[in-house]
Amino acid sequence: LDTDDPRYEHHVTEALWVTWGLNRVDTDLLKRVLNAKDFRARAAAVQVLRYAGHQIPEQADLLMAAAKDENPRVRLDALVAASWLDEKMGVPIIEAAGQLPMDDWMQKPYEAALAHLKGYNMGQDESGKTKTDLEGVAKKLFVAGEEIYNREGYCVTCHQPDGKGLSASQFPPLAGQEWVTGSKERLIKLALKGLMGPLELDDKSYPGQVPMTPFGGMLNDEEIASVLTFVRNTFGNKADPILPEKVKEVRESIKDKEGFYSPAELLEEHPM
The missing domain is CATH 1.10.760.10 (Cytochrome c-like domain)
Incomplete structure (x- = not known):
């Protein structure tokens, strides 16, 4: 591939999808796309991590890095992917994604992902009760x-x-x-x-x-x-x-x- 091609990262992402489609995710290719300049490529790589994570021993570490990405789209995909993990692995990733400013597209998924892994409903605290300022x-x-x-x-x-x-x-x-x-x-x-x-x-x-x-x-x-x-x-x-x-x-x-x-x-x- 021509690295000077404006669509280079797009083509590399498609190559990653091919390995995913063959059920043999190329880990080196995945890591390359996770570090792409184009946030859309990075977000696409996070989705591969979500669905093919069982093939990636470093899934949690890679998701944690994505959860700290400067782009909210990448962080959103990371926290959604983390919601499929167990509480011990997933919660720190979701909380990391929430450390940076969240837009309207992130807030509700963030709350839902945390509630899901911690075992309570949205709008409730961790005791399972709805939050209130009343005393x-x-x-x-x-x-x-x-x-x-x-x-x-x-x-x-x-x-x-x-x-x-x-x-x-x-x-x-x-x-x-x-x-x-x-x-x-x-x-x-x-x-x-x-x-x-x-x-x-x-x-x-x-x-x-x-x-x-x-x-x-x-x-x-x-x-x-x-x-x-x-x-x-x-x-x-x-x-x-x-x-x-x-x-x-x-x-x-x-x-x-x-x-x-x-x-x-x-x-x-x-x-x-």
């Missing part, structure tokens, strides 16, 4: 609320683990919604009595033909306060906690209310 009583409510939210057949079934709902099934999102972070009274009322009727969120119409379950007869005041505190402080939301005393007060005030609330009815009582 004291509010934190206790939040922790209890997370368990309630995730019970089968409760909130998570419709609103999903990420709080984004299922728009195709008419289940609206909770993330970033004033219905959740705004009026406490409005939120408590719809949790106790349920909700049915047309709703507009984020320029999308929800016919409201599938009603929200009224939880007033299923959960006590502390449980309602807990799950509402949770949804007001997760999925990117941040709002004051709701205390059991407030739920008790609202429950008493609407004890004679029959049937579901409609969005229009609640907005008339508690305008945004």
